[in-house]
Amino acid sequence: MFARFLILGLSMAKILKKEQLSDAVWRFRLHAPRIAGKRRAGQFIILRPREDSERIPLTIANADAGEGWIDIIFQAVGKTTMQLRDLAEGESVSDLAGPLGRPTHIEKFGRALCIGGGVGAAPLYPIVSALFAAGNDVTTIVGARTKGLVILEDDIKASSNRLMIATDDGTYGTRGFVSDVFKGLMGAGEKFDVAFVIGPVIMMKVTAALTVAAGIKTYASLNPIMIDGTGMCGGCRVTIGGQTKFACVDGPEFDASQIAWDEMVTRLNAYKSFETQARENYHACKIA
Numbered sequence: 001m002f003a004r005f006l007i008l009g010l011s012m013a014k015i016l017k018k019e020q021l022s023d024a025v026w027r028f029r030l031h032a033p034r035i036a037g038k039r040r041a042g043q044f045i046i047l048r049p050r051e052d053s054e055r056i057p058l059t060i061a062n063a064d065a066g067e068g069w070i071d072i073i074f075q076a077v078g079k080t081t082m083q084l085r086d087l088a089e090g091e092s093v094s095d096l097a098g099p100l101g102r103p104t105h106i107e108k109f110g111r112a113l114c115i116g117g118g119v120g121a122a123p124l125y126p127i128v129s130a131l132f133a134a135g136n137d138v139t140t141i142v143g144a145r146t147k148g149l150v151i152l153e154d155d156i157k158a159s160s161n162r163l164m165i166a167t168d169d170g171t172y173g174t175r176g177f178v179s180d181v182f183k184g185l186m187g188a189g190e191k192f193d194v195a196f197v198i199g200p201v202i203m204m205k206v207t208a209a210l211t212v213a214a215g216i217k218t219y220a221s222l223n224p225i226m227i228d229g230t231g232m233c234g235g236c237r238v239t240i241g242g243q244t245k246f247a248c249v250d251g252p253e254f255d256a257s258q259i260a261w262d263e264m265v266t267r268l269n270a271y272k273s274f275e276t277q278a279r280e281n282y283h284a285c286k287i288a
Helices: 002-007 033-038 079-085 118-133 153-158 178-187 201-213 261-269 272-287
Strands: 010-020 025-031 044-048 056-064 069-075 092-100 111-117 137-144 162-167 194-198 217-221 237-240 243-246 253-255
Touching (some): 033 069, 056 092, 118 153, 137 153, 153 162, 162 178, 237 253
Parallel strands (some): 137 162
Antiparallel strands (some): 010 092, 044 056, 056 069
């Protein structure tokens, strides 16, 4: 894995396109031909916006091997993602390496259910596309707090046999959560052969519990807990089926029925105070 990291490591990857998708969500298109030629659904990259930035993992949302670009989508909520957001089109990120992580296992399962919450629609999109291209009947459910926060609707719709949207406040699609939409499908007697769930940890925990209880083989992507992305920091350590795994090198996708969800929630919350302080310090420096 480390050899791959070094071989495909890049520096000064140019921002070809910068696009704001919603209030705090951005899509950057980066010049990264070697990564674009290797990446598969479910994989991610590690980047540093500036030389003094922390390294952060971001899923490869899309790529074109012929044109040599990859798309990343991120929410500017912490210091490093804010530093990334503040870069302009035509500038370059300091460092970029990938593709990392185990690719999503794609085959013709039959009826596939893909569920994404919030910015989880970004890492969900390449999986939806790959499943659709493999000949699956794909039903996708995307959730957001309000209509203005729904992202990638057209992209996902183009690779789904059916797209259903839920918003917490009812401003678009079904009022409620993605789990409510799923319950409606089950109530209508629908059957699925596999499910992929990506989004905030609590959303994945609740939704995966429902899909697993319905007898659907379910995979959850543990991207939210990754930090360093190489397995060296230990921050993404999770318990899967009673065994210790690392989300960045053993995942990011795991059998949802085997994940120790409560343990992972506790681990994720351990970093909140540090993230808050770093964000506040960055705001203070910008104002000064």
